[in-house]
Each structure stands twice: as C-alpha cells, then as structure tokens.
Amino acid sequence: MKVLVIKLSSLGDVVHTFPAVTDAARRLPGLVLDWAVEDAFVPLVKLHPAVRRAIPVPLRRLKKKPLAAFRSGEAQAVGAALKAERYDVVIDAQGLMKSAAVGLFTHGRRHGFDRATAREGLASLTYAKGHHLPEREHMALRIRKLFAGALGYSLDGLEADAGLVTAPPPAGPPYWVFLHGTTWGTKTWTVRHWRELAARAARAGREVKIFAHGAQEEERASAIAAELPNVERMPPLGLDAVAPVLAGAEAVVTVDTGLGHLAAALGVPTVGLYGPTNPRLTGLYGPKVLELRSLRDCAPCEKQTCRIAPDRAEGPPCLADFTGRDIWRAISLLRLGHADAMDKM
Structure with a gap:
C-alpha cells in the first residue's frame, strides 16, 4: 500500500x-x-x-x-x-x-x-x-x-511508539537538558528557578545543556548559565542534530514548547511545566512524562499576557510557583518509575 x-x-x-x-x-x-x-x-x-x-x-x-x-x-x-x-x-x-x-x-x-x-x-x-x-x-x-x-486496521495490542531513530548521543558524563525557549512570555519559567535547578544538578554531578534560538532566548540562556560551570550553552543545531542530544539526556525539563514534545517522544524522562496552557489534549506524549500543572484558579488562561502580573515579561506567577526543588523531586520520581506517586499539579 x-x-x-x-x-x-x-x-x-x-x-x-x-x-x-x-x-x-x-x-x-x-x-x-x-x-x-x-x-x-x-x-x-x-x-x-x-x-x-x-x-x-x-x-x-x-x-x-x-x-x-x-x-x-x-x-x-x-x-x-x-x-x-x-x-x-x-x-x-x-x-x-x-x-x-x-x-x-x-x-x-x-x-x-x-x-x-x-x-x-x-x-x-x-x-x-x-x-x-x-x-x-x-x-x-x-x-x-x-x-x-x-x-483499515485495529489499534488493539499496539503500544504507542514514536519509532524515531537518531544518531548516537554525545559521549561524556550524564547530563540534563533544560528547554527554556517558547513563543509566549507567559509560558516561561523564571531564570532564578532555572539557576536553582542547575545548581542542584551540579551538586549531583550532572551537567546541563541548554539551547537558544534568537536574541531573547540567547539573553535568557546567558543569564541561566552565568557562573555555573556545569551549564553548557549548545550552538545552533538543526532538528536532526538536536534529536540525539535530547535522546542521550538523563532527563529533560521543558516549558510548553515543541522540543519538549520531541524529548517525550524519544522516551526520555521529561518533566513539563504548564501554567497558562492546558496539556490535556496536546501535552507531552511519551512513556516517561510528568506534567506539572498550576493549581491557581486562573490557570489555564490560554493568554499571552498575564492578568495578574501584566507587566511581567517572563515567569508568570502560575509558573513561578514551581521551585527548583519541585522539579528535582519530579525528576527523581520519574527516573525511578514512581511518577504516579506524585499528583500532577
């Protein structure tokens, strides 16, 4: 056929x-x-x-x-x-x-x-x-x-599998990937929390790789990486080159962005942060994902401007509520296969 x-x-x-x-x-x-x-x-x-x-x-x-x-x-x-x-x-x-x-x-x-x-x-x-x-x-x-x-076939007995085949991941010590870039300011997490999480990763002997596309993301990436020797800013890469970097990660932390979906599809333990958007119908789809959802009454609002903090360009309250400690705990549970023990927020 x-x-x-x-x-x-x-x-x-x-x-x-x-x-x-x-x-x-x-x-x-x-x-x-x-x-x-x-x-x-x-x-x-x-x-x-x-x-x-x-x-x-x-x-x-x-x-x-x-x-x-x-x-x-x-x-x-x-x-x-x-x-x-x-x-x-x-x-x-x-x-x-x-x-x-x-x-x-x-x-x-x-x-x-x-x-x-x-x-x-x-x-x-x-x-x-x-x-x-x-x-x-x-x-x-x-x-x-x-x-x-x-x-004309049945899905009975078919496990969901993205089926992607990538080049070998980069050699070296274990690393995490932080996906901080997104098109909406209301979907970003605060630089302070990214840095807190990166510092926790350093204490656990984990390197962190971050990508950036465009001036705004470059500026945020520089702020996250400043004086943190375990954070590596990756050069601009095509999707076929980004995929093996994601596939080789021990864990991925992502805001609501396209590369987060790719990480989840590759079967990497992936923690997604959701505030203004609702992942129920279009969220992460993969075997090792955990979505943290805001508990605020106003979320999800599906808005590009936060009504609570309209002057805040990045890191709205619904996402700023999540701390580096929250994400650390989520990664630990996900890697151990105990994601069900943690209620989705």
Whole structure:
C-alpha cells in the first residue's frame, strides 16, 4: 500500500503524528509512506524509518511572496512533487484549510477528520472520507485512530511508539537538558528557578545543556548559565542534530514548547511545566512524562499576557510557583518509575 501523510506543522503537531506512522508500518507489511511537511521539519520527518520520502512544502515563503515563488518555479516544483505519485490513500492529519489545499494537488483517496471534528470544518469538504474523532482524547491518539480508520486496521495490542531513530548521543558524563525557549512570555519559567535547578544538578554531578534560538532566548540562556560551570550553552543545531542530544539526556525539563514534545517522544524522562496552557489534549506524549500543572484558579488562561502580573515579561506567577526543588523531586520520581506517586499539579 502506498500512503501520503499531510502534516505540515508545527513541531509538536508533527511529533504527535509519529506514533500513527509506527502503527501503520507495523500493521501493513510492505507499506510505502511519503510525508508532505513544511520544509523546516523535513530533517525531523526523516528520523522515522518508515518514511520513504519527505516532500518539502515551503508554505511560509509561498504565502509571504507568492509571485516570487511562481516566478522562481518553486511553487510549480512543489505541485509537481505532490502529483508525482499516485497513492492508495492520502491522510490529512492536520484538518486545516492549508493542509486541505495541499491535498488537492495529490492523486489518491483523501481521508481526514470529519466536519464536526476537524480543526477547520471546511477542510473536510475536500476529503473522500471524513472520520468522526471528537476532541476528547489526546491529539496523538486521535491521529492514531484516524490512520487506523483510513487504512483499515485495529489499534488493539499496539503500544504507542514514536519509532524515531537518531544518531548516537554525545559521549561524556550524564547530563540534563533544560528547554527554556517558547513563543509566549507567559509560558516561561523564571531564570532564578532555572539557576536553582542547575545548581542542584551540579551538586549531583550532572551537567546541563541548554539551547537558544534568537536574541531573547540567547539573553535568557546567558543569564541561566552565568557562573555555573556545569551549564553548557549548545550552538545552533538543526532538528536532526538536536534529536540525539535530547535522546542521550538523563532527563529533560521543558516549558510548553515543541522540543519538549520531541524529548517525550524519544522516551526520555521529561518533566513539563504548564501554567497558562492546558496539556490535556496536546501535552507531552511519551512513556516517561510528568506534567506539572498550576493549581491557581486562573490557570489555564490560554493568554499571552498575564492578568495578574501584566507587566511581567517572563515567569508568570502560575509558573513561578514551581521551585527548583519541585522539579528535582519530579525528576527523581520519574527516573525511578514512581511518577504516579506524585499528583500532577
């Protein structure tokens, strides 16, 4: 069977699709699977051994400068790549108008969420078959069910597995990874608490690796690492190079950000900090995760500006409530396999 998956972005959404790809590869011997994805995530998609071909779709450039894209021939090249194969099944795992538009360039029977359960209901009008999968379960499980329905197999007996294969992790002493970068100021943890946790790691003989993308994250990373010799600031890396660093970590601590989803999918003990956002439907999905949720009445607010502390650019009260000691305890329980002993906050 030849299948095309359409899941364009974002990083977390792409990661949540991997378990469904693993299911399909296990259930359908001889499966040939291609994936249409935004060009930035092509290296990530290639980490799954069941993906034969990643088709880059530079939607951001096409939307930003459509005339330039047509003049350069880039738009036509994307269309030709999508039309180059005839597929038995095309699965739109995103349910948006942009993913539906990409599907229109493909040859194959298109499946997706039905009008009542797609993120943008009109997208379902482009499918030959819409599947009713309400937002009552985690998105990764909904996508697994979508694949099962579209490809005609049962999930019974299939354990969720992202199935990613990375390069060998870096050699050296045990280390943790702190994922501090995120698009919302309200999703950040305080520098003071990051430093407290890094100091605890140092006393336990653990190094800490941190990434940064952009000036704001660079500034925060510098503040976290200042005068802490066990904290290593990593150079800019592509997703295919970041993945083995995450995979080799003894533990990962993350705010609500895409790389946290990747760490969880790789099976690394991952502690997620949630304040303004709700992880119930789109949180960490993996075998060793623990999500700490704020107990404040105002959380989750799903707001980019905190109403309690609107002038605070980073570290809102709902996240500042968590201390380095809280995270240390969570990591200890998670690594020992006793995460159930700790109530989710």
